[in-house]
Amino acid sequence: MHDFHYVKGKMYCEKVPVEDVEKAMGTPFYLYSYNTLRNHFTVFDAAFSEMPHIVCFAAKANSNIAILKIFVNEGGGMDIVSGGELYRALQAGVDPQKIVYSGVGKRVDEIAYALDSNILMFNLESFEELQVINECARRMKKVARIALRVNPDVNPETHPHISTGLKENKFGINIEKSLEAYRQAKTLEHIDIKGVSCHIGSQVTKISPFVDALNRLKRLIALLREAGITIKYLDLGGGLGITYNRETPPSPSDYAKAIIEASKGLNCTFIFEPGRVIVGNAGILVTKVLYNKTNEDKNFIVVDAGMNDLIRPSLYKAYHGIQPVEKVRREKIVADVVGPICESGDYLAKGRKISRLERGDLMAVMSAGAYGFTMASNYNSRPRAPEILVKEEQFYVIRQRERYDDLIKGEDIPAFLKRLS
Numbered sequence: 001m002h003d004f005h006y007v008k009g010k011m012y013c014e015k016v017p018v019e020d021v022e023k024a025m026g027t028p029f030y031l032y033s034y035n036t037l038r039n040h041f042t043v044f045d046a047a048f049s050e051m052p053h054i055v056c057f058a059a060k061a062n063s064n065i066a067i068l069k070i071f072v073n074e075g076g077g078m079d080i081v082s083g084g085e086l087y088r089a090l091q092a093g094v095d096p097q098k099i100v101y102s103g104v105g106k107r108v109d110e111i112a113y114a115l116d117s118n119i120l121m122f123n124l125e126s127f128e129e130l131q132v133i134n135e136c137a138r139r140m141k142k143v144a145r146i147a148l149r150v151n152p153d154v155n156p157e158t159h160p161h162i163s164t165g166l167k168e169n170k171f172g173i174n175i176e177k178s179l180e181a182y183r184q185a186k187t188l189e190h191i192d193i194k195g196v197s198c199h200i201g202s203q204v205t206k207i208s209p210f211v212d213a214l215n216r217l218k219r220l221i222a223l224l225r226e227a228g229i230t231i232k233y234l235d236l237g238g239g240l241g242i243t244y245n246r247e248t249p250p251s252p253s254d255y256a257k258a259i260i261e262a263s264k265g266l267n268c269t270f271i272f273e274p275g276r277v278i279v280g281n282a283g284i285l286v287t288k289v290l291y292n293k294t295n296e297d298k299n300f301i302v303v304d305a306g307m308n309d310l311i312r313p314s315l316y317k318a319y320h321g322i323q324p325v326e327k328v329r330r331e332k333i334v335a336d337v338v339g340p341i342c343e344s345g346d347y348l349a350k351g352r353k354i355s356r357l358e359r360g361d362l363m364a365v366m367s368a369g370a371y372g373f374t375m376a377s378n379y380n381s382r383p384r385a386p387e388i389l390v391k392e393e394q395f396y397v398i399r400q401r402e403r404y405d406d407l408i409k410g411e412d413i414p415a416f417l418k419r420l421s
């Protein structure tokens with residue numbers, strides 16, 4: 001469910017006509033619905049109400065501090081993967097005791113920042129990292145709470161680029177080796193073992209891989225408890241998929257039912273790290289048609305948003321729906337929707353059957369709320385798009401459009417170069 005709909009042929013986000021935002025802001029821009037964001041979070045959270053749990057939103061999916069604050073207000077925690085995301089989480093007022101820190105490559109300064117901030121726990125991904133965190137905590141006279149991210153080797157049956165739980169991936173510690181890692185961790189003075197974590201992949205559209213992973217983790221937890229290691233938290237990661245096109249992912253409540261059923265008697269507090277399922281369909285990217293052209297009988301619609309704004313189609317061949325902001329009766333054509341960037345891979349849709357659009361028409365790229373703005377870049381020296389949040393009949397600029405001087409912020413021409421001119 002989301003709050004983008006048509007009234008008399010015009011697209012609205014909640015009660016705001018999308019074209020009104022364009023009049024104030026120009027294009028391209030990201031547009032999010034507060035109601036959808038809040039709803040998605042609370043529905044997910046409520047689905048697990050019968051068991052102790054924390055929903056730690058995966059900030060990488062959308063890290064605007066206003067968006068994070070929506071979840072904070074609903075009691076949410078945060079899954080972070082960098083010092084930058086920790087900074088954002090703290091700016092948004094997340095309770096540090098609801099922050100989990102994942103990722104294969106944590107630097108010492110990032111570890112120190114997280115220890116200083118007193119986060120709930122680190123999800124560790126290697127033997128070496130365990131030693132480094134222990135050492136860092138020792139220097140700071142602190143104890144680091146940790147879970148090991150184990151790689152349960154289940155096939156999430158998703159796109160190969162975003163599958164993470166197979167043993168050939170770089171993520172986690174092989175589940176067979178993890179017992180040894182826990183034994184090591186137990187001997188370290190500045191490490192406090194709190195749990196077990198995993199994340200099997202993203203855009204997973206079936207329940208069974210999650211249940212398989214959970215069952216493997218359950219066996220591990222039983223072994224750990226036998227070995228006298230206390231496990232309080234089970235972090236099942238994120239990964240629940242959404243409908244971009246024709247996918248039929250399980251609803252959060254079906255997902256929750258299966259997890260609740262499979263975790264009976266486990267006696268753990270669950271942590272979930274959903275990203276996409278919360279924000280994906282709560283945002284769109286609005287762009288304007290610049291030109292129509294044909295090359296070798298192929299139709300191209302050139303728009304003012306490109307792969308620097310939304311890289312998912314170029315990077316993963318991902319499908320995003322394309323909708324006109326104003327429905328007009330025109331003939332259907334098959335076209336590639338392409339951006340202004342100097343790369344053939346710069347497209348938002350390929351071979352798409354859509355109503356012909358004309359120069360100046362607005363187009364909505366759907367399901368762009370997750371991994372849209374967070375993966376945007378300044379490639380081709382394009383200022384990044386603004387982000388707008390709609391609540392009922394109001395809209396709020398939650399990130400300004402970048403300006404040209406933002407593009408060169410921090411750059412400098414050394415004096416020896418200046419002398420030559």
Ligand code: LLP
Pocket residue numbers: 058061079102103162164199201202203237238239240273274275276277312316370371
């Ligand atoms: N937890 C961990 C440890 C993760 O690595 C991820 C995503 C999540 C949670 C959240 O997963 P989600 O619920 O959003 O599926 N850029 C790609 C997706 C990469 C996901 C990486 N990890 C895309 O645009 O599809």
